[in-house]
Amino acid sequence: MKTISFAANNPEEIKIKLDKQIGEGFSPTLAFVFASIKPGIHKTSQAFKAYPFPVFGCSTGGNILSDHSENCIYEEGAVVTLVELNEKYFSYRIIERGSLSSFDLGRDIGLWGASEFKDPAFILVASGLSLDGKELVEGALDAAGDDTIMFGGLAGDDTRFEQPFVFSGKMVLDSGAISIALDREHIDIKGLATSGWVGLGKDLRVTSATSNIVYSIDDEPALEVYKKYLDVKDADLPAIGVEYPLLIKHNDTYSLRAVMGVDRKNKALIFAGTVPQDAIVTFSSSPGFEVIDSTKEKINEFYEKYQDADMLLLFSCMARYLALGPVITEEIKFSAEKWGIPVSGFFTYGEIGTNMGSICDFYNQTYTLVSLKEK
Amino acid sequence: MMGKRTNKINKIIEGIRSFEDFLSHKEEILQGVQNLQHDRQVLNFKFERLLKDKNVLNSLLKKTTEDLNNAVEALKTRAEELGILLSTIPALVYFKDTNLKYILVNKSFERFVNLPFYVIKGKMVEDLFPKYKTNNYSEMEREVIQSGLPLYNIEEIIQQGEKKVWLSSNLAPFRDNEGEIIGLVGISWDITERIKHENELQYAKEQAEEGTRAKSEFLANMSHEIRTPMNGIIGMAEILKQASLGEQEKENLEILISSTRSLLSLVNDVLDISKIEAGKLELEIEDFGIRKVLKDIENILYIKAEEKILNYKTFINPNIPEFLRGDPSRLKQIILNLVNNAVKFTEKGFVHIFIDDLEKHADEVTLMVKVVDSGIGISDNGKKSLFQLFSQVDTSTTKNYGGTGLGLSIAKKLVMMMQGEIGLESEQDKGSTFWFTVKLEKCSQKIVSPESAKKKPVPDKKPFKMLSILLAEDNEINQKIIQYSLTNAGHNVDIANNGQEAIDMYHAGNYDLVLMDVQMPVLDGFEATAHIRKIESAVLNETHPTPIVALTANAMKGDREKCLDAGMDEYLSKPFTPDDLISIIRSVTD
Ligand SMILES: Nc1ncnc2c1ncn2[C@@H]1O[C@H](COP(=O)(O)OP(=O)(O)OP(=O)(O)O)[C@@H](O)[C@H]1O
Numbered sequence: 001m002k003t004i005s006f007a008a009n010n011p012e013e014i015k016i017k018l019d020k021q022i023g024e025g026f027s028p029t030l031a032f033v034f035a036s037i038k039p040g041i042h043k044t045s046q047a048f049k050a051y052p053f054p055v056f057g058c059s060t061g062g063n064i065l066s067d068h069s070e071n072c073i074y075e076e077g078a079v080v081t082l083v084e085l086n087e088k089y090f091s092y093r094i095i096e097r098g099s100l101s102s103f104d105l106g107r108d109i110g111l112w113g114a115s116e117f118k119d120p121a122f123i124l125v126a127s128g129l130s131l132d133g134k135e136l137v138e139g140a141l142d143a144a145g146d147d148t149i150m151f152g153g154l155a156g157d158d159t160r161f162e163q164p165f166v167f168s169g170k171m172v173l174d175s176g177a178i179s180i181a182l183d184r185e186h187i188d189i190k191g192l193a194t195s196g197w198v199g200l201g202k203d204l205r206v207t208s209a210t211s212n213i214v215y216s217i218d219d220e221p222a223l224e225v226y227k228k229y230l231d232v233k234d235a236d237l238p239a240i241g242v243e244y245p246l247l248i249k250h251n252d253t254y255s256l257r258a259v260m261g262v263d264r265k266n267k268a269l270i271f272a273g274t275v276p277q278d279a280i281v282t283f284s285s286s287p288g289f290e291v292i293d294s295t296k297e298k299i300n301e302f303y304e305k306y307q308d309a310d311m312l313l314l315f316s317c318m319a320r321y322l323a324l325g326p327v328i329t330e331e332i333k334f335s336a337e338k339w340g341i342p343v344s345g346f347f348t349y350g351e352i353g354t355n356m357g358s359i360c361d362f363y364n365q366t367y368t369l370v371s372l373k374e375k
Numbered sequence: 376m377m378g379k380r381t382n383k384i385n386k387i388i389e390g391i392r393s394f395e396d397f398l399s400h401k402e403e404i405l406q407g408v409q410n411l412q413h414d415r416q417v418l419n420f421k422f423e424r425l426l427k428d429k430n431v432l433n434s435l436l437k438k439t440t441e442d443l444n445n446a447v448e449a450l451k452t453r454a455e456e457l458g459i460l461l462s463t464i465p466a467l468v469y470f471k472d473t474n475l476k477y478i479l480v481n482k483s484f485e486r487f488v489n490l491p492f493y494v495i496k497g498k499m500v501e502d503l504f505p506k507y508k509t510n511n512y513s514e515m516e517r518e519v520i521q522s523g524l525p526l527y528n529i530e531e532i533i534q535q536g537e538k539k540v541w542l543s544s545n546l547a548p549f550r551d552n553e554g555e556i557i558g559l560v561g562i563s564w565d566i567t568e569r570i571k572h573e574n575e576l577q578y579a580k581e582q583a584e585e586g587t588r589a590k591s592e593f594l595a596n597m598s599h600e601i602r603t604p605m606n607g608i609i610g611m612a613e614i615l616k617q618a619s620l621g622e623q624e625k626e627n628l629e630i631l632i633s634s635t636r637s638l639l640s641l642v643n644d645v646l647d648i649s650k651i652e653a654g655k656l657e658l659e660i661e662d663f664g665i666r667k668v669l670k671d672i673e674n675i676l677y678i679k680a681e682e683k684i685l686n687y688k689t690f691i692n693p694n695i696p697e698f699l700r701g702d703p704s705r706l707k708q709i710i711l712n713l714v715n716n717a718v719k720f721t722e723k724g725f726v727h728i729f730i731d732d733l734e735k736h737a738d739e740v741t742l743m744v745k746v747v748d749s750g751i752g753i754s755d756n757g758k759k760s761l762f763q764l765f766s767q768v769d770t771s772t773t774k775n776y777g778g779t780g781l782g783l784s785i786a787k788k789l790v791m792m793m794q795g796e797i798g799l800e801s802e803q804d805k806g807s808t809f810w811f812t813v814k815l816e817k818c819s820q821k822i823v824s825p826e827s828a829k830k831k832p833v834p835d836k837k838p839f840k841m842l843s844i845l846l847a848e849d850n851e852i853n854q855k856i857i858q859y860s861l862t863n864a865g866h867n868v869d870i871a872n873n874g875q876e877a878i879d880m881y882h883a884g885n886y887d888l889v890l891m892d893v894q895m896p897v898l899d900g901f902e903a904t905a906h907i908r909k910i911e912s913a914v915l916n917e918t919h920p921t922p923i924v925a926l927t928a929n930a931m932k933g934d935r936e937k938c939l940d941a942g943m944d945e946y947l948s949k950p951f952t953p954d955d956l957i958s959i960i961r962s963v964t965d
């Protein structure tokens with residue numbers, strides 16, 4: 001497996017750089033494209049129209065490429081990673097969600113992957129602010145098996161929370177998914193997901209919710225609870241709800257749920273993943289800039305186990321970027337320096353991953369790193 | 376890092392003084408400025424970020440503190456309320472952990488064991504109550520912890536210091552938020568006073584019962600004492616009637632018989648009262664014809680009414696079924712009492728009896744019986760205590776009309792036993808209406824006249840069999856009367872004066888039948904019967920035992936059973952008529 005990554009400020013520059021690489025003898029079989037919506041997502045999509053290789057593209061909350069250059073975050077334009085990998089080792093699919101539930105969309109992907117390979121692993125992105133990431137993952141695991149490995153994220157839209165996309169060279173979908181199924185007989189895939197967010201304040205009870213829409217917390221409208229507790233204005237949501245997500249308490253674990261949208265009519269909040277009714281939740285926040293130290297520790301641990309990698313992908317939560325600002329480059333660059341290869345990825349509206357071998361899940365606020373290695 | 380850079384820059388600035396230096400350090404300077412730029416950005420961000428975090432976190436903190444304060448406040452009020460409740464409640468309240476060690480007790484508890492809480496804490500029940508066998512109690516506490524089920528009303532006496540105290544305790548488990556049992560709460564009440572009261576009450580009740588029992592026993596004995604001679608008088612008079620007498624003598628004899636009968640009825644009333652008070656009067660429920668009962672009453676009273684030229688009439692609603700279930704003789708007694716009074720207290724006019732049904736159910740009727748007369752009536756004052764024992768309207772009543780004032784109170788008690796009510800409407804000089812209701816079951820099937828079914832047909836036409844009879848009876852008059860009746864009927868009678876004589880004579884002779892008085896000197900009827908039965912089975916190896924009929928003045932319930940249990944075949948209650956005697960002899964010898 002060989003990769004070449006570059007950043008480009010606009011679709012024209014993408015084409016120029018693509019042609020240059022191909023001209024120099026690189027023959028990609030797959031492209032990862034993480035793009036801002038600013039130049040127009042259709043234009044970015046069309047930049048790939050002429051090429052035969054499949055495109056795993058999505059709009060983001062910021063594009064990541066950490067290589068030799070000083071900069072590693074690209075808010076304009078796009079980051080492209082071209083991959084040269086035996087076409088038999090992977091399979092590509094783009095699907096429109098249509099009227100499918102989040103769960104069934106996940107099932108669809110899981111079934112497809114399981115029919116492509118005996119032992120598939122998945123990399124996927126999905127778009128749609130109403131999508132329930134948790135159900136998506138559960139649907140996929142339901143179809144492909146509980147121990148299936150999956151990594152990916154939910155597409156962003158430059159923190160506008162209006163319309164994220166997934167796209168190929170031929171298609172742009174504001175409600176759909178792109179998935180790559182990898183044949184684990186030939187590709188090793190490993191990953192890490194770490195958040196470091198901490199719960200704050202007293203326990204609250206979700207008193208009314210369906211799937212990822214929360215209507216009331218402690219019998220008060222969810223929107224009002226957020227405004228009251230965080231002392232913020234109506235307009236600050238949903239963005240503030242990405243930085244201060246709800247922490248759902250389970251028996252001995254917890255999961256974080258970022259706010260993706262607001263149903264102002266019902267004073268309800270739409271989260272990136274399921275928030276079960278009757279769940280006990282608290283607000284949460286990054287513990288400050290020290291969170292980076294804990295991320296680095298986790299990366300070190302991961303590195304000690306899996307030092308060999310052909311390619312690193314990073315799905316980092318939008319909220320980390322908002323909370324850590326320019327300091328976040330430290331944790332991004334840290335991985336690139338460790339392995340000595342570029343890290344490409346994007347700031348997500350939600351991550352899919354597994355933390356070093358545990359069951360795959362849907363997260364928010366995490367630094368989710370994936371390493372791929374051809375066997 | 377910052378300090379290092381500043382130093383560097385200072386150094387560079389020094390260097391700027393020389394142009395050469397400036398040229399050679401140009402790149403370095405530019406890089407330094409760029410780094411400074413970046414650092415400023417980071418610092419700016421961190422500052423803004425901290426500001427934002429500060430705001431949000433402050434708000435969160437404020438809200439949380441508020442919430443916490445509210446919760447603490449609420450808890451405090453609850454805790455205070457609970458504390459007040461616990462310290463004022465007059466019961467002993469304690470909490471124990473699962474090892475049955477005290478973890479919290481209230482003031483009453485401290486006072487009770489006379490120890491402060493810090494001493495009680497961590498102790499077990501046996502530490503606090505050394506004089507008390509605690510095994511059982513600890514066992515129950517353990518059971519509550521294990522089963523998770525509460526135990527109520529454990530009543531125990533325990534020794535505390537010098538005094539003994541009765542405690543009633545309730546034990547219940549308590550659980551943590553996960554529902555895990557983490558201890559138990561016990562509440563004990565001092566019930567010593569209550570128990571004392573209960574004991575006193577029990578004692579008083581026993582005393583009262585004992586008193587009533589003694590009284591009713593006395594009455595039963597007395598009635599026996601009275602009945603025996605009366606039996607004699609009536610018997611003798613009946614015998615006398617057989618003889619040819621003059622008109623005057625016949626009349627005197629009638630007066631003798633009738634006054635004896637009314638004396639007997641008084642004895643019966645007293646006996647009834649004593650039975651009712653002893654709770655020994657029980658209704659004997661059977662199928663009976665209501666119209667037959669009314670006819671009987673008419674037969675008894677018609678003559679009296681006729682004498683006074685009263686219009687005596689009975690009106691019965693034809694819808695009332697022919698046969699009902701109840702106690703006919705007691706029902707007859709009630710009506711007879713009322714009608715008797717009506718006839719007694721009416722000089723002219725009428726006595727009318729109305730029987731109607733009030734409520735009809737599928738299997739039950741409520742009868743309303745009204746006895747209406749045109750007699751002297753009763754003043755409002757007189758009505759007050761009419762239904763009480765020995766109560767008459769005024770003392771002159773006994774003088775003018777006789778009676779003892781028992782009739783109505785017996786009637787009332789019987790009516791109540793039949794789930795009915797009794798009452799009256801009356802005005803002085805304007806006649807009286809006495810009424811009562813009774814609940815009676817309907818018969819499931821039509822029966823033939825119960826009287827004819829009960830009584831054996833008079834065996835006139837049957838071939839007569841001469842019997843050899845042994846009569847055991849200590850009372851000379853009774854001996855005479857019975858012997859007279861039996862020899863008159865053609866039987867042979869030998870007389871034994873007590874139980875022992877009866878056994879001896881039975882041994883020696885050969886009798887077809889034994890008539891056995893129950894109360895006899897030397898050996899009573901029960902014992903004598905038992906002996907005779909023993910002789911029969913062991914010595915004579917008899918296959919057909921000789922019939923033995925008990926003669927008794929004890930009209931108390933249970934006598935019949937006692938006689939049959941003692942091995943007798945039948946039972947005849949004194950006083951009896953010669954016909955009664957003849958027919959019972961037939962029934963046991965046929
Ligand atoms: N029909 C009636 N008319 C007027 N007075 C009556 C009538 N029935 C009862 N009384 C009054 O009620 C009193 C109580 O009646 P009760 O039947 O209890 O006693 P008694 O008839 O005097 O005596 P006993 O019935 O015991 O021989 C009578 O003495 C009489 O004063």
Ligand SMILES: [Mg+2]
Binds near residue numbers: 715782
């Ligand atoms: Mg009377």
